[in-house]
Every structure is written in C-alpha cells, then in structure tokens.
Amino acid sequence: MxxxxxxxxxxxxxxxxxxxxxxxxxxxxxxxxxxxxxxxxxxxxxxxxxxxxxxxxxxxxxxxxxxxxxxxxxxxxxxxxxxxxxxxxxxxxxxxxxxxxxxxxxxxxxxxxxxPKNLNEKNSMIIGSAGYTAALCVLELNKKVNPKDGKVIVTGASGGVGSIAVNLLSELGYHVVALSNKQKKFLFSLGAKEVLNRSEFKTNLKPLGKQKWDGCIDTVGGDILASIISEIKYDGMVVATGLAKSHLLNTTVYPFILRNITLSGVDCVYASSVKRRKAWTLIEKKLNFKKLKLxxxxxxxxxxxxxxxxxxxxxxxxxxxxxxxxx
Ligand SMILES: NC(=O)c1ccc[n+]([C@@H]2O[C@H](COP(=O)([O-])OP(=O)(O)OC[C@H]3O[C@@H](n4cnc5c(N)ncnc54)[C@H](OP(=O)(O)O)[C@@H]3O)[C@@H](O)[C@H]2O)c1
Missing domain, CATH: 3.90.180.10 (Medium-chain alcohol dehydrogenases, catalytic domain)
Structure with missing residues (x-):
C-alpha cells in the first residue's frame, strides 16, 4: 500500500x-x-x-x-x-x-x-471508545451487583456509552431501566426492560430517598447522579463515567455510611492493558452485534x-x- x-x-x-x-x-x-x-x-x-x-x-x-x-x-x-x-x-x-x-x-x-479477533475495523469503531467505556463500567458494576439482584438504571441511555451499556447489561441478564429523552422503542430494542422519560424523572433532593435501584451506570452527572445516589438500595453501586449534564455532584455521606453503597469512577483513557483486554473480551462475547446497525x-x-x-x-x-x- x-x-x-x-x-x-x-x-x-x-x-x-x-x-x-x-x-x-x-x-x-x-x-x-x-x-x-x-x-x-x-x-x-x-x-x-x-x-x-x-x-x-x-x-x-x-x-x-x-x-x-x-x-x-x-x-x-x-x-x-x-x-x-x-x-x-x-x-x-x-x-x-x-x-x-x-x-x-x-x-x-x-x-x-x-x-480483537471477532471484530473488524468497522464494527470496532461503531463500538469505539464509548462502547469500550460502557464495557469497563459493566465490569465494574458486576463486582458488586449481580444480574439477579434487581434493577440497574442507565442514564444518558440513548448515547454512545449508554446504548452499549444497556445492551451489554441486558445480554448479561440484568433488568435494565433506561433513562432517556429519546424514543422508547429504540431502547427496548437494545434490551431495556423499562424506559423512564427524562422529563418525568423526579430529582430527589433529600439525603436519603426511597430505595429504588440496585445499581446504576451514570453518564450525565449533576442532579441526576446525586438523586440516584440517594435512591440506591443497601449494598448497591453507582458507576460514574460522564458529565453530559454537569460535572457537579451535590450529595451527602448518608447513602455511603447508612446504606453501604459504593460510588465507583471509570476512566477509559489510561485504563491498564489488563482492563482493556477484559472490556474487549466482554464486548466480543456478550454484545449483540446485530443491534449495532440500530x-x-x-x-x-x-x-x-x-x-x-x-x-x-x-x-x-x-x-x-x-x-x-x-x-
Ligand atoms: N470517563 C471516561 O473515560 C469516559 C469515556 C467515554 C465517555 N465519557 C463521558 O460519558 C458521557 C457520555 O458520553 P457519550 O459518548 O455516550 O455521549 P453521547 O453519545 O452524547 O450521550 C450522552 C447522552 O446523555 C444524555 N444527555 C445529554 N445532555 C443531557 C442533559 N443535559 N441532561 C441529562 N441527560 C443528558 C443524552 O441521552 P438521553 O437523551 O438518552 O437521555 C445523550 O445522548 C460524556 O460526558 C463523556 O465525556 C467518559
């Protein structure tokens, strides 16, 4: 060439x-x-x-x-x-x-x-950094939250990270709730079991809200992340990776010290080669490649x-x- x-x-x-x-x-x-x-x-x-x-x-x-x-x-x-x-x-x-x-x-x-051997140049970039980040988030969440535990909410669900996270989690057997402003049909076809419209999402401003979610993959930050932290069930986990709404996070220590919850950060840029390999292996094994065209x-x-x-x-x-x- x-x-x-x-x-x-x-x-x-x-x-x-x-x-x-x-x-x-x-x-x-x-x-x-x-x-x-x-x-x-x-x-x-x-x-x-x-x-x-x-x-x-x-x-x-x-x-x-x-x-x-x-x-x-x-x-x-x-x-x-x-x-x-x-x-x-x-x-x-x-x-x-x-x-x-x-x-x-x-x-x-x-x-x-x-x-990776089961990917080609094209689909590896349809997945791209957002998809590989979604896989890192799913691996992180899986350390504490199992598919059978209950509901996992994904914010910014129609976006790059969100859409791949929804599909990977659903293929692993999680009950996925997608928070989104986009068409519900798209998110159901990726594997979401429930879709919450962002305009109907009520921000909880109290330190502890009703326990609704076992886990969360958050790509938006701000008051949505703060609210979800206050609604995570005992022993649950939130994985934060984005700031599409805001970089700010106004929360309290209560959910951490009274409900034993974990807030875990994910960065894809300087992730170790071991983590990268695990993330791409998860993608190769579990992502539903037929959904990539959607x-x-x-x-x-x-x-x-x-x-x-x-x-x-x-x-x-x-x-x-x-x-x-x-x-
Ligand atoms: N830490 C890392 O290494 C890493 C790696 C990749 C990405 N990220 C971060 O993750 C975030 C998402 O990346 P992406 O590639 O998925 O972006 P994207 O494709 O633009 O998706 C972001 C989604 O967030 C939702 N959103 C946008 N503005 C919002 C607002 N004001 N309030 C609430 N929701 C809003 C929208 O989804 P809905 O309409 O469905 O709600 C949007 O599609 C970005 O902040 C990005 O920088 C971080």
Whole structure:
C-alpha cells in the first residue's frame, strides 16, 4: 500500500480556527508505528475538544479523534508489523497527540491493541471508545451487583456509552431501566426492560430517598447522579463515567455510611492493558452485534462541525462512525 503524498485530516489550528486540510506525513507527530486509519468514531470528548477546545486540547495545532482502527504501514515497535490490524482508544490521543480524524496516524505502539479477533475495523469503531467505556463500567458494576439482584438504571441511555451499556447489561441478564429523552422503542430494542422519560424523572433532593435501584451506570452527572445516589438500595453501586449534564455532584455521606453503597469512577483513557483486554473480551462475547446497525450512523471528517454541536446538545443517538476511507 503506497502512502499518499497528501492526505486529509481535521485540524484544530488554534482556539478559533479548525477544519479539514491536506497535510503530509511530515506534519504528523513522532511515534514508532504509522497507521493508515480506516475508521474513527465521534465521541462526546471530541465535541468538547472542537467546540470548547481548552481544557481538552492540551496543545495546538491538534488533530482530534480519541480513537481509530486501521492497518499498520510501518513499525519499529516489537509487537506490531506491517499489515497488522490495530485499534487505539485514549492515551491522550486527540488531546495531546494527533488523533483519529486523519487518514494516517503516527503513534507510540504501546498505545495500540491488535484488533480483537471477532471484530473488524468497522464494527470496532461503531463500538469505539464509548462502547469500550460502557464495557469497563459493566465490569465494574458486576463486582458488586449481580444480574439477579434487581434493577440497574442507565442514564444518558440513548448515547454512545449508554446504548452499549444497556445492551451489554441486558445480554448479561440484568433488568435494565433506561433513562432517556429519546424514543422508547429504540431502547427496548437494545434490551431495556423499562424506559423512564427524562422529563418525568423526579430529582430527589433529600439525603436519603426511597430505595429504588440496585445499581446504576451514570453518564450525565449533576442532579441526576446525586438523586440516584440517594435512591440506591443497601449494598448497591453507582458507576460514574460522564458529565453530559454537569460535572457537579451535590450529595451527602448518608447513602455511603447508612446504606453501604459504593460510588465507583471509570476512566477509559489510561485504563491498564489488563482492563482493556477484559472490556474487549466482554464486548466480543456478550454484545449483540446485530443491534449495532440500530445504533450506527456513518459520517466523515467533513461532518465534524455539525456533529460537535449536536453531541453537546444531547442530540446524538447511538454511535457515529467516522470513515476515513473515501474523502
Ligand atoms: N470517563 C471516561 O473515560 C469516559 C469515556 C467515554 C465517555 N465519557 C463521558 O460519558 C458521557 C457520555 O458520553 P457519550 O459518548 O455516550 O455521549 P453521547 O453519545 O452524547 O450521550 C450522552 C447522552 O446523555 C444524555 N444527555 C445529554 N445532555 C443531557 C442533559 N443535559 N441532561 C441529562 N441527560 C443528558 C443524552 O441521552 P438521553 O437523551 O438518552 O437521555 C445523550 O445522548 C460524556 O460526558 C463523556 O465525556 C467518559
């Protein structure tokens, strides 16, 4: 595969200017593996990086895109050789090292993972960082909450993390309650047993509310997370991974010291390779791949501006694949 002299990338030049540009390999940052990128995906953090820039972007210029899949073109890293299919999620890519919204990426091989054997380049990025984060959350929740225990609520349920979490939990046998502003039919088809409309969700402001949920995977933060913490049953667990509503959390110690509940945080960016392997194995074994067509929409780097606004408004359903193939 000859490397193109000029190729396309979405570049954030500075706090005010961004867009698609033709670049060459000399523009890329240092790294010991060069990858021809096939797909990236559009994640909430990419929207934040493009609209708000700082603090997500640590230096300019930057190519956003926190994940990608593709084929190795050249490598001096011992684990990778020309032709290997690889994926990358996190490690500061798209924040401080050029990311996946580019037809070529040069990265540190330590950040790459061989494409799991039951996945292809396309579906690995339909799942993408959001789906892999959902798997990390499910593994965390499973440490304390079993499928037979009772109800698990997923917030931001129609979003990237939420939709994959709903499906994984339901495939594992959990009774999933989806909290969402979107169509109920979509969430039922992913495996939710109940759908709560966000407009009907009553925020509990007391330190301890009625015990409703055995567990929760939360992607939104703010008063929704605070309220759910006060409603978790004795011995239950909340896994917090997002801030689509707010980064603030106003709570008390009562649910923790009187109901023995756990609030556990999940970060996907610097997760250990052991955790990553477990998360992708869970996805390979349990995700219902037939459902991916329900949650997928396909775009390219010319659509990034519009996608950025939509994701911050909470108007993206499921996962958005970014194709770098034909531009
Ligand atoms: N910690 C990590 O490593 C990590 C990794 C990946 C993602 N995240 C975070 O997880 C969050 C979700 O990411 P994502 O990729 O799933 O984003 P997404 O696809 O945009 O989904 C977020 C969902 O949250 C809901 N939502 C949006 N605005 C809201 C509001 N004001 N109030 C209540 N709900 C709201 C919407 O779902 P409904 O309409 O269905 O309610 C929306 O679809 C983001 O904050 C992201 O930064 C963190």
């Amino acid at each position: 000859p490397v193109k002299k000029k190729f396309k990338a979405f570049i954030i030049e500075n706090e005010k200017k961004h867009g698609v540009k033709d670049i060459d390999l000399n523009f890329l940052m240092e790294g010991n593996v060069l990858v021809k990128v096939s797909y990236s995906s559009f994640n909430y953090k990419d929207g934040l990086a493009i609209v708000k820039k700082v603090p997500i972007i640590k230096k300019f210029p930057m190519i956003p895109g926190v994940d990608f899949s593709g084929k190795v073109i050249s490598s001096s890293h011992k684990k990778f050789k020309k032709g290997d299919k690889v994926i990358l999620n996190g490690w500061g890519v798209g924040e401080k090292h050029f990311g996946g919204f580019s037809q070529y990426a040069r990265v540190n091989g330590d950040w790459l993972t061989h494409l 949650i997928k929409s396909e775009k390219n780097i010319n659509d990034i501006n519009e996608l950025s606004k939509k994701i911050l408004e909470g108007n993206i359903k499921g996962r958005t694949l970014i194709s770098l193939k034909k531009l």
